Amino acid sequence: MVANGTTAKRRKPSAASQAAAATEPTEPETVVDFVLRRQLELSGGILAAIVVANAFTNPDLHVSTDLTPDPAFHFRSIPARFLHLSFRQPGTDLYFKGRDDGFLIAWWVIAFCFLREATMRWGLRPLARWSGIRSSRAVVRFAEQGWLLVYYSFSWSIGIYINQTSPYRNLNTSEFFKGYPHIALTALTKWYYLVQTAFYLQQILVINLEARRKDYYQMFAHHIITSLLMMSSYVLNWTRIGSAILCTMDLVDITLPLAKLFNYAGWQAASDVTFAVFFLLWIVTRHVIFGRIIWSIIAEAPTILPFGWSSREGYFWSKRTYWAFIGLLGMLQLIICLWFAMILRVLWNMFRGHSAEDTRSDDEDENDLDPSETEDETDATTCDDDDETTASELESSVASLPRNGGETRNGGGAGVRRRRQVAGAVTERIPEFGGANEHAAMDPVRREKAPRQ
Template structure:
């Protein structure tokens, strides 16, 4: 293996799994969920400071999985489809990885939500708070998602700098802050709902871009059209439904109280923090929505848009959207 991210992350993963087999206490913190409630059957968990080890494990694991998949799977797929230039190959591989990850994370997230109390009922974001006890599957999902989004900040800085670098960086910081804060304060149901509505649009966009690179323009156009519909339905529709719930529903079911010993962190300040984080995230989404509408107008009027990230390529939509939305 010649790729440093693959080499280093693989070496660390081997070290962790060796320690796991030897039942090393530190390695077990990295590779297994901590804080199982004693005698719970099926096992349920609460949160604690050692969860940072499991998150760190998944930062490293996603670094390895992504680099390995791009180098040894998606590059071969690019060659098979006669993509030869380095820039196009790299971008094609990035889109394939994104399709794979977002499809898996969205499917798992929706499976968990479908079997939850708050499926199609925002009242249960708040009923029964604090939601301290989590199933093993939910805790794995949530902590691995935090690991992924932390790893995305690393990816943003190692890849070729994007024109929308500032928006992407702000988006990643807001997402990580929202996830970590909701986990710490036991408002994980809000974070879970936001993750599910965010993931699905990226599946369509990244698929459209991947098919564009292999010259399947008709399928690309269909997926791009679906992406636009899903984007506005989820990120400017369902996201606002969740935001409305945060602003109006909590005090119907919970008094304002700061009681960390019992896992309760519901105060005016905490509520306004979440409203602020979601509001800032919506601002970033609206900036991207402006460019989506602009690109859609150009496409409908028969004009192509140019992706200025590469002087050697002339990629029409939806790749232009990729520099604004990813």
């Protein structure tokens, strides 16, 4: 930062430093690094092999009761189980649940690895550069957020359709429990539930394969709890509650990536408006509506359903189940509240201009406050340290704001510009609360050089 408050340009590495870096000994490539570097080819090859095997294999569809409470169509062919929904009831469009559903989940875990990397590499990164973004870090971040926007827009659209065409539409929570157990599902509901489960399992894979960040434990806990809730609710026939919660959560995860995309592209006004919408939706969906769903399980369910357990009938509503669901949902709400407290603290300091202890290292580049700034592309690994951002770092950006109405030694314009940069930084650096996180795709250029913990 120079004296007049403007940011200094990041210097390009000299030829000597580049030559020295090229001659440094490199560590041998690990299996994890190889998988990350070749994830597109590996995942695409596995998917292609399954498709080819299915094409040359008779699916051998037959009716059986081996894995279902009533007769249903089963696949003897293993490749067919990866590609098709299993256990359709004869003469209906409804499907039972069973262990063969794990094949479809595995297919989509691999498919998400392929789709995410392919979409980012061939679609979103070129779009970022076409939009005028030159920073390597901003290009990668733009691609990450673009993928999240694409996925959550798709998943929320399906989720809201399922919810609004179901008896429990408009948060009619009593319908969660009436007629339980809800054993058979429509094809769309079953597919939606299994694909969403695969998405969160793939996110667990991503955050554990790449270098850990400062929000690793929060995101890991969130994804573990979410995956446990989805799989247990599926097996125990509580998919109505699960579908409602998924739809409620996904809406917020559309607005935050959109705000970040606007910020990277330099559309600060659109970013600010979208972030305001995100803030309001966060309160409504993750605290009001989600809290209402939790309360319906606590207070409403015992008045409608008697406690009991019958594996043959698919009735799994014991006191142990009751408290297990409440405990997991309560832990999820606790994580959400912690994230919300961080948002409030950041916004409070931003608008009030209060001081905050600057915990950033002295050599942190101030240019990171303006991700849309054009700069020559350098090795993306030089940006890895900027990815680990905490609330204290956000507050330190806020602390550097002028407190006299934006006036600086160069006049009010620089102060206003600085405020807009910090607003952009707040939008950029808030992690993916509750949804799939902002962790990079399994891309080796984003991994830190330090050994994994």
